[in-house]
Amino acid sequence: MSEPTPEEAFLAENFAKLGLGEKPLKEALRNKKIAAAWNEVLSEIELPEEGGVDAKVGALLSALVTATKDVGGADGKRAFVVNAVLEGKLKSKAQVEAAVKYIKGKKGDVDVAEFDKECGVGIEFTPEKLEKEVRAYIEEHKNTILGQRYKAFTPTLVTLKTSTDLKWAPPADLKKEVDAQLAALLGPKDECDAPPKKQPKAPAAAGAKPVKTENEEISKNRMFEEGFLAGLHRPGGNEQIVPENMEAHLNATxxxxxxxxxxEPNGYLHIGHSKxxxxxxxxxxxxxxxxxxxxxxxxxxxxxxxxxxxxxxxxxxxxxxxxxxxxxxxxxxxxxxxxxxxxxxxxxxxxxxxxxxxxxxxxxxxxxxxxxxxxxxxxxxxxxxxxxxxxxxxxxxxxxxxxxxxxxxxxxxxxxxxxxxxxxxxxxxxxxxxxxxxxxxxxxxxxxxxxxxxxxxxxxxxxxxxxxxxxxxxxxxxxxxxxxxxxxxxxxxNLTGTIMSKRKIAKLVSGGYVRGWNDPRLYTLVAIR
Known part of the structure; x- marks a missing residue:
């Protein structure tokens, strides 16, 4: 095993002090821009010995470095954010994301009061305050929530996390509170809120042959009720590097x-397109x-x-x-x-x-x-x-x-x-x-x-x-x-025994091998129709 380079040794020592494990270290060393950004940041601060820094601080610094790897820190703005993290002014990933957005868009020196306002510095949420603000939002949008029932959970949570001061609340506490208040408003989930479950099959008698049911009902929506498509995110569930973009998206939709x-309108659709x-x-x-x-x-x-x-x-x-x-x-x-x-x-x-x-x-x-x-x-x-x-x-x-x-x-x-x-x-x-x-x-x-x-x-x-x-x-x-x-x-x-490519079908047509795009030997949809 080769000896680590001075850069690798420097990063390894400081990652240990920040409570960052071996995986983040390997990821940083694999990316030259991230490694250079870490070297710049760590060269400007002095960390206590291993175990002296809260692991959350290390995670926040990691998010900051990754988000600013292409920005550089020559103007001192990134160093300002680093110090804000180390001093405990920025305590959450949302605050760090807001800080990154601020320094990327800020011309000139950092305005401390403006920075604190944009990043939610000093905003604290007691359980009582969290409960009060969530309740106020749900009451304001009660009719919409009652119409959507539990499908409103993700849009509600995302809106609270992007367009209100609740974006500075601890995410786990906010999610728990929204969960609790929606449950109190809507009651237990019913068939409107979840796809139907598959009924377990009765055990077959020993030696019995399986019986085929002629008229077994299969839901026309089955492909959306189970498997890959059933597990997709709900609207608002895809995080954005600019949180306001999600707010605007949800307002529009x-x-x-x-x-x-x-x-692409360069040929007729084939049976593969039907899926x-x-x-x-x-x-x-x-x-x-x-x-x-x-x-x-x-x-x-x-x-x-x-x-x-x-x-x-x-x-x-x-x-x-x-x-x-x-x-x-x-x-x-x-x-x-x-x-x-x-x-x-x-x-x-x-x-x-x-x-x-x-x-x-x-x-x-x-x-x-x-x-x-x-x-x-x-x-x-x-x-x-x-x-x-x-x-x-x-x-x-x-x-x-x-x-x-x-x-x-x-x-x-x-x-x-x-x-x-x-x-x-x-x-x-x-x-x-x-x-x-x-x-x-x-x-x-x-x-x-x-x-x-x-x-x-x-x-x-x-x-x-x-x-x-x-x-x-x-x-x-x-x-x-x-x-x-x-x-x-x-x-x-995909089907075997036929061609499932518009480009290749076009060659058959132009070469005169078939009568046209609607030749029944082709699996184009115009031919099938």
């Missing part, structure tokens, strides 16, 4: 479930919510009007009505503005590398070679911003320039964090809705999560092929500090 079905449609529309309907039909129309070269019409007709044929029909192109201007914002935050850069060069940066053909950063990655933000505007104004041809996200190329093992492309130049067919207005178009990885955010989606449900994308989905929303929906993945529907 009323605490209801909102999902979306977002097909995606049923899950997204059905999950929303089961929970009394709504589902958008959103066309992901960011690639005009592959899109045709007939596909838009056919997709809508299939959704309706399967028995669902969209809450609204929207398009990614509805948000092109807003997406562009956020792309500029990403560059200004130093989270994006313009790259002029070829596809082969990008592939080499990511470890070569099998991604197993050494990874390295793009030579354009650290160009000045002003330069990237001007180059992005040059892309917009048509000064580059396709593949000559692209906007890439500045993610975690060197430390992450997830390919979805290797500086994905956010915008590219396209000069083919005009867009079916915006014509020739745009020369650049956002990619799926940039568009999808942001449109989910714009539409206040509570559950972004997709197939497991996108499981690695969850990290990049979260990263982009957090980098822009906008509302972050929660992505969750279900197994896709």
């Amino acid at each position: 009323g605490g209801r479930v909102f999902t979306r079905f977002p097909p 995606a449609i049923t899950i997204n529309f059905g999950f929303a309907r089961y929970h009394g919510g709504e589902c958008y039909l959103r066309y992901d129309d960011t690639n005009p070269e592959a899109e045709e009007e007939r596909y838009f019409t056919a997709i809508r007709e299939i959704v309706e044929w399967l028995g669902f009505q969209p809450y609204k029909i929207t398009y990614a192109s509805d948000h092109f201007q807003r997406l562009y503005e956020l792309a500029e914002d990403l560059i200004k935050r130093d989270k994006g850069y313009i790259c002029h590398c070829s596809a082969e060069e990008v592939n080499l940066q990511r470890g070569g053909k099998d991604n197993r070679g050494p990874r390295f950063e793009c030579k354009h990655r650290n160009r000045p933000t002003e330069e990237s911003l001007q180059e992005f505007r040059n892309m917009r104004d048509g000064k580059y041809k396709p593949k000559e320039a692209m906007l890439r996200m500045k993610q975690d190329m060197l430390n992450s093992g997830n390919p979805q964090m290797w500086d994905l492309t956010a915008y590219r130049v396209l000069d083919g067919a005009p867009h079916h809705r915006t014509g020739d207005e745009w020369k650049i178009y956002p990619t799926y990885d940039f568009t999808h999560c942001l449109c989910d955010s714009f539409e206040n989606i509570s559950h972004s449900l997709c197939t497991t092929e996108f499981i690695n994308s969850r990290e990049s989905y979260d990263w982009l929303c957090n980098a822009l500090e906008i509302y972050r929906p929660q992505q969750r993945e279900y197994g896709r529907l």
